[in-house]
Amino acid sequence: MARSKEFEVNEVLDKAIHLFWAQGYEKTSMQDLVEFMGIHRRSIYDTFGDKHALFMKALERYETKQTSKMRFLIEKQKPIKELIRELFEATVRNEGEPLGCFLVNSGVELGVLDPEVASLVDESYSRTEELLTNLVLKGQQSGEFKNDLDPVVISHYLMNAWLGLRTLVKTTTDQQKLKNIIDMTLTALD
Structure with missing residues (x-):
């Protein structure tokens, strides 16, 4: 007779996200995962597979949660520039999570070495x-942004700035510096 799981899968997966995010893939051992997730090693293997499979499931869950947060934020009825500012500012707020971004950290750590991680991050x-x-197109349609901006090019610029912020928050505590970067980045939309 099969034993029933004594844990909720998403709860322990969220713990794995936290640990991988804080320590990185290479530095996190299976023993670290056993202790932090609070489940037996055999349960990890039976439920998630090996460490890499668990890591990929954690990365996918994180990405799904982040996408949901972004979609929720942009559904607000606010000026587009304000919405983009909120997306950037959410990056610099550290609300009980490790610094930076799990997805960015993973791409930097493993993107060149692991095609599966590189593909997920790129997507x-x-x-x-x-x-x-x-968002830029909506801003142009509403008259908030200049029509001579190329929406694709400006989205690449904004993405680059956002990725830079997600990295910089790991090395600086200077909130004014981060605010200045956001302010300067958003002037490209004027």
Whole structure:
């Protein structure tokens, strides 16, 4: 007779996200995962597979959660520039999570070495650039942004700035510096 799971899969997956995010893939051992997730090693293997499979499931869950947060934010009825500012500012707020971005950290750590990670990160970046392109188009249609801006090019610029912020928050505590970067970045939309 099979034993029933004594844990909720998404709860322990969220713990794995936190640990991988804080320590990175290479530095996180299976023993670290066992202790932090609070489940047996055999349960990890039976439920998620090996460490890499668990990491990929954690990265996919994180990406899905981040996409949901972004979609929720942009559905607000606000000026487009304000929405983009909120997306950027959410990056610099550290609300009980490790610094930076799990997806960016993973891409930097493993993107060249692991095609599966590189593909997931690239797909996520492409979706975000598409979202930013659509925001710029909406801003142009509403008259908030100049029509001579190329929405695709400006979305690449905004994405690059956003990725830079997601990295910089790991090395600076200077909130004014981060605010200045956001302010300067958004002037490209004027």
